[in-house]
Amino acid sequence: MGKTPTNPEVRFWRDPDLPGVEVRRSSYNEEAFRTHVHDAFSMGFIEQGRTTFDLEGTAHTATTGQLVFIGPNLAHACNPDPDSNMAYTMFYIDPSWLQAVARELFGPDVRPPRFPDPVVADPRLTDRLRALQESIAENEDRLVRESLLIQGVAEAITRHGEPGPDPVREVRPGGRDVVKAVRRYLVEHLTEKVSLDELVEAAGLSRYHLLRVFQAATGLPPHAYQNQLRVDMGKRLLAEGMPVSQAALETGFTDQSHFTRVFRQYTGATPGQYRDSGRS
Secondary structure, eight states: OOOOOOOEEEEEEEHHHHHHHEEEEEESSSSOOOOOSSSSSEEEEESSSSSEEETTTTEEETTOEEEEEOOTTBBBOOOOOOTTTTTEEEEEEHHHHHHHHHHHHOOOTOOOEEESSSEEOHHHHHHHHHHHHHHHHHHHHHHHHHHHHHHHHHHHHHOOOEEEEOOOOOOTTTHHHHHHHHHHHHHHHTTOOOOHHHHEEEEEEEHHHHHHHHHHHSOOOOOHHHHHHHHHHHHHHHTTTHHHHHHHHHHSSSSSSHHHHHHHHHHHOOHHHHHHHHOO
């Protein structure tokens, strides 16, 4: 992938009345993302254009008006198809918040919902989500925003979801312990220059097998997963108003330009665009 383009057509909303929910509206006419993951559940719609993305080893195509569902921690990269100017709106919802709505619908013992079809056509739900995005952007009454959000998530679960855990990649016996150990080490040494030998010691596997098992389980190699963790931390700091230069230092990047380059590769936006985005 070449240099990630700067995109002026990107906006984020973080509504304090809707904690655990972030909204993104943007458009792209060329590749803007590396393969990445979100720790949130992603739900949104294509406003125009077309994207073909890989999810769990299967290619999916979404076009104008269609909805997209992507579970937490599933590697993907939704770039526009060639010669397609793609615009979309996406909601990133904390999985615990999604589960709370599922419990309201089906009772306290329901398993976390999953969405077996990542691309669906549902004009009513698309209209609901469009109204929700507009209500957040225009800072309408809190009751309006909360009502539209609850209705939209509930309709997504009842019409397109099913109980059960999110799909988990096949991992060899003991592999999940390896992945947990590597993840824990990367989190605990987030701002440090971690070597592969350190991960080998933490996981108890050879270098080749560690790389193979970890990527099979997460969809990302360890170095990309560490960058993802750093970008996620950077997003939290920027949302609190921290200057970009300080956020770069706090997240372990060598300098602000390095932070900006990696941040754009994983989010399709600059750190400044993300920090300065608001509700209105």
